[in-house]
Amino acid sequence: MTSQQYLSALSENASRLGMRLQESISEHTRDLNIARGSGAAYLDTSDEKTKNIKKQLESSSEREKLDAMKRLVALISKGRNATEYFASVVKNVASPNLEIRKLVYIYLLKYAEHEPDLALLSINTFQKDLGDSSPLIRGMALRVLSGIRVGMVGSLVVLAIKKCAKDTSPYVRKGAALAVPKCYDLDNTHLPALIEIITTLLQDRSPLSLGAVTVAFEAVCPTRLDLIHQHFRRFCKLLVEVDEWGQVEVMNLLLRYARTMLVRPVWKDGVGGGVDEDEHELDKDLKLLLDSVKPIFQSRNPAVILAATRVLFYGAPPSYWSLFVNPLLRLLATSREVERVVLADLLIMTRTEPHLFSSHYTRFLVRSDDFTQVKKDKIRLLLNVLNIDNYAAIMREFIDYAEDINDTVVTEAIMALGQCATRIPECMPQCLTALITMIKSRYDIVVSSAVMVLKRLVQLQLSTQVTVAYASTSQSPLSIISHLARRIDDIKHAQARACVVWLVGQYGASEEKGLGPEGLADWAPDVLRKLAKSFAGEASLVKLQVITLASKLFVLSPNDKTLGLLAKYVFSQARYDVNYDVRDRARMLSSLLVGVGLEANGVDREERAGVVLRREQVRLVLFEGKAVAGEEHSVGDHKALVGSLSRVTGKSMQGDEILPDWLERGVESSLRDSEYDAPPPPPVATALSSSKARAIGPSVSSPIVLTPTGGTSPIPGSRGKGPWTDLDSFYADEEEEDEESDEEEEDGESDGEARTEEDESEGEISGQSDSEKGSKHDA
């Protein structure tokens, strides 16, 4: 439009505007009050306010109608049922006032399902609007038409979508694409027609609608990746110009396509090779995809960054992986919520590839105002990236985190500290010093966590017999146990207390001649003495261990009289305990000890039947086979993929995506040749946009109407060329009635079969398989 036309249009409007303003000057003064008055007044939905709605809707004044519609929308937002006004509302569907109309649309979309007959009254208006000159009106009409979920208009909607799919405005074409899944949901018998529409839309040259087309494709025929062959290269090139939300969709599709259709990229195991070295080995289509994803990392949208990361992580050789490290780290600083989600991804990646992030560990340090979940994730992450260069700093962090105000974080941090020591033996001394200091802490949770970790470490060392150089004798396992034993009074937490008691029993043996009973370390009997005294007040967890301790000490030193009495005292207390586990354990152990000489609970030796074990045998039973428990793993997220929902919730979510594995040989690359590659993309959008397409220079603007056979002709052509890598499998496939099961891996082949059928049935076959496989849509 020339500037003159524009000016005249403007002046025409200005005058019209002036006229209307003059005409309704009296109304203005009234409306000023409304404009100033709170819109929240509409939310006052008392009965006297709502009873006028019907009258207002029928009135001739637009102001009244608008007022009524606002009240209705207010009712909807309050969750009240507003179906009774349906008939009156439908009359306003053709209102010349756009604002009224939009509110009517909101109402219709909400209630059309409940009043299908009345909703039909509005269909005509929408059909008329589809021919409107404004793309906004056309788009809106289609959106409402496809959204009103009335079954009988299904075929009308298909026609409307078909018409809009060829619209000149990309906005309308985008709307058409988004309407496809809705139509499919409503009535899946339209599948063949819908696939045809998608095929048309896939050829769209404007990047604006590409995202929406991808949405439609994924919703309606996700297995028909053969439709993408022709467009793969074009999609890659257009990717940077697609809107941010569309980029996410398109990248996910392209990754899936690559993993399904392209040959597995080979790379040398040594990660050292730079990008240049790998280049000649990569499939050229895969390389195109990876290169077009690179600029995407400069998007501001976190979802886009993550989708791009997925493409590289699951689709590129490791030499490309460094590209996403900094963008992901940047996301950590964008917002607390984004940080929470991205950390889940980093956890997955660092599990297998810690080297990518280990030098950036300072970006993962916990802040005291982080979300609790974030703190935990960061601790795990730090543990994942722990290596010989950064262990000292990370360990100091863990020690700091042990002072957090949140108990679960404290536990995690101290556990992590223990893991440090097991993974990097060099930090064992420092770690033990820290843990021993923590036992003196004033906070229960610190003490008990430290005790648990110490127990694990001590047990690990004693069981593996690895001689580690200790900084001082105070860090040898046995002296730690003696230290713990002496502090038993300060250790309050039941589980920690039970741990110490167990340690004392297990490692209380000593060859040296001490002050105490023969065969025992001098600190061990005192623990039993204290606990025998406080037995009644202990938690049952501790009681169980006290019984075990008594038995163990007795077996080690059966000749000591005091010890025998102590053991006897413990057993008689346990016999009358309220907890049956404690009673059972006492009974079991006391009969085990009969052979050693314990005459607990007054049972006569002669009355006892069965086998009586000798002291050596009892010792074996009590002391051997105490393997160290393996490392605890965080559950659930091992199989989760980067960018999936389940990696964040930690639970399996239905509809979790399974990433297809690469093909060993890949489909013929000539399948992806198409006439679309030749001319440059359309000039209008690109000339002003940010893309590199600008560099191509003055483009030949190819006509919008593509070659009439555009949708279908390449397909028979490609069949002629023999795209199937294996003729046998092609025929085998054709004979097979039931193709669903192997469609996933042999997409190319099975689709080939479909192609041999008539156009109609082609759609139906894959349609069936879609609906059977795609629990996604049904769910």
Next chain:
Amino acid sequence: MGIDGIILMDNNGRPIIQSGFRSTSPAYPLVHVDAVNDALSKALRPQDVDPVIHVPSLNIGDAPSACCHLQSSDVRVLCSISGNVDPLFGFAFIQTFLDILQEYFGTVSAATLRENFDTVYQLLEETLDSGGHPLTTSPNALRDIVLPPSLLNKLLSVAGANINTTINSGSGLGGAGGPFSSPIPWRKAGLRYTANEIYFDIVENLVAIINRNSVTLSSNVFGKIEANAKLSGTPDCILSFTNPNVLVDCVFHPCVRLQRWSQHKSLSFIPPDGKFILSEYRYAPNASRASSTVTPASSSREGVTLPFALKPEIDLQDYSASFNIIFTSRLTAKSIENVLIEMNLGEGASGIKCVASRGTASWAFDSQKRVLKWEISNVPPSSSWNLRGSFSTPTIAPRPSRALQVHFDIPTHTFSSLKVDQLKVSGESYKLYKGFRGRSTGNVEWRW
């Protein structure tokens, strides 16, 4: 990848506005609202609430779902997702939608949402397809479809003489100013201003952690270039910097030509109309050290000098604790503003007694979050401030957080000393007014 719906909720946990949720059962949004309210009420501390809440399925056979939520002033925005949708997608959409609301109403609060609920509904309708796919999220394009609630617009729409009517009749502005007529998706077509002006605000945020020995453990400066363009026609701008090498990890508004940046390190773009964020970056001091004369402070490993020093002395006794915190500005020329120092005093802290030195400093205790706040509105260069006091706890061992959070602003200062070289505008012949401004904020965790 689409979200199930979005819910805007007030502080009492009652939904104000929610999107259609057309593909789900009517109970679905309610379950999500309940799940979030439940999690919020159960949590001891606000940080304990996971921003992504797992919502078990309502019926056997339904897929479980998740609810992403975030708080913005007194509004909590919920976004329900299910299947295999990336929660980041949800958060990205929430943020975009909040930005749009901000643009439309100035502030986002429960009151403004109620006030303009019809506009919010229309915005939801345009930004979110009923299948949960974002539609039009560019504020420029949206302004054409959904009119911002100004007095004039209300007048016009009531008078029935608004632009929309004209569009509908198929004549008039349809070609030049109608919706979706612009060849550039992010810019309105046919804009006219009497005074053409463009402003750039460079806002940098220092995020650092200092350990108890006053050693910087990590410090990063994240910058943003906020722009406000009021330019007629289709101006093509090129913004160049004297020291672009200090910028790393850059991300850009879609309008920026990426090629140009990678080759010439200058920003070439056709700006959207109004406010937008042109670019975000991270400051890499190491790159700048070679080119500029900034001497890094000895205490800072990565070269960003902290503008202040903090000396917390906290003494934990039985059933009580006392503290004396000294805040000293290290700046010699500029003053630090809006300093806010926060300390979590732990469960059950009470009986807080504090003395803040000098008149312009004040303290307050948020008894719900158990956070002690010390505010100093203006810290002149090289001045020193202190806060001494004590509190008591019901447990024998007080357990305050071992870190202080320090927030501050420094107007007209940037950590990166990023300098704009020039702004060239081609494509339009008018003279325009250009403005540049720097501003810094900080968020430092100081452990003790």
